[in-house]
Amino acid sequence: MIRLGVNVDHVATLRQARGTTYPDPVAAALDAIRAGADQITVHLREDRRHIQDADITRLIDTIDVPLNLEMAAAEEIIAIACRVKPASATLVPERREELTTEGGLDVAGNQKAIGDAVGRLKEAGIRVSLFIDPECAQVDASVEAGADAIELHTGAYCDAPDARAAAAELERLRIATQHAAKGTLEICAGHGLNLDNTATVIEALPEVVEYNIGHAIIARAVIVGMEQAVGEMKRLLVR
Numbered sequence: 001m002i003r004l005g006v007n008v009d010h011v012a013t014l015r016q017a018r019g020t021t022y023p024d025p026v027a028a029a030l031d032a033i034r035a036g037a038d039q040i041t042v043h044l045r046e047d048r049r050h051i052q053d054a055d056i057t058r059l060i061d062t063i064d065v066p067l068n069l070e071m072a073a074a075e076e077i078i079a080i081a082c083r084v085k086p087a088s089a090t091l092v093p094e095r096r097e098e099l100t101t102e103g104g105l106d107v108a109g110n111q112k113a114i115g116d117a118v119g120r121l122k123e124a125g126i127r128v129s130l131f132i133d134p135e136c137a138q139v140d141a142s143v144e145a146g147a148d149a150i151e152l153h154t155g156a157y158c159d160a161p162d163a164r165a166a167a168a169e170l171e172r173l174r175i176a177t178q179h180a181a182k183g184t185l186e187i188c189a190g191h192g193l194n195l196d197n198t199a200t201v202i203e204a205l206p207e208v209v210e211y212n213i214g215h216a217i218i219a220r221a222v223i224v225g226m227e228q229a230v231g232e233m234k235r236l237l238v239r
């Protein structure tokens, strides 16, 4: 069965916007789990714009599904991960001025640094995934870096300006997925997925075992509630 990782960062975004104690991303995570989330995903950004350090420890103490920590391969964050030991860590590129994670990690161009970060996290008992653009060279570099999994960036597909560009991006995802499936990496995907575009991706990429979805679920939850928003996405994945 395909796993659904629900990213609750944007519950914290709403809280940080006013410096209140609500809404609570941990409470949202518990609602998501009740509705079928197989994993909770959060991004502890270096600028702490949404998720805070205390959220991570509370999540680890509270939830009974794996916690996937998205993070930059930065010394401070690696040290936190090795201390709190989430079930998995997904290394992502991070720029302070970006609205969200804009591209995949250039593993091939930073082989030594990423390999070292993967090694340290794995030594702490953490499963490590690398968030990459759908390129065979990045898949190969991820194997070389010792990753357990890759997460393919679906953003270029989801944001494609027209049907032709979308078809080309889906084909890139398909080629990278099939290339990765020849080896032992677990294949995950995410970014920009919503109720309109996810079914097409699932159908095109049967080798993908896990999707991490955040903004669209939280945006929908504002209107219909967390359990319905997660339930709708979960039904797409198990269909």
Ligand code: PXP
Pocket (backbone or CB within 6 Å): 007, 009, 043, 070, 090, 092, 100, 101, 131, 151, 189, 190, 191, 192, 193, 212, 213, 214, 215, 216
């Ligand atoms: N996967 C990764 C690695 C991400 O960085 C993000 C964004 O935090 C997501 C998935 C979720 O993306 P979205 O919020 O667009 O669903």
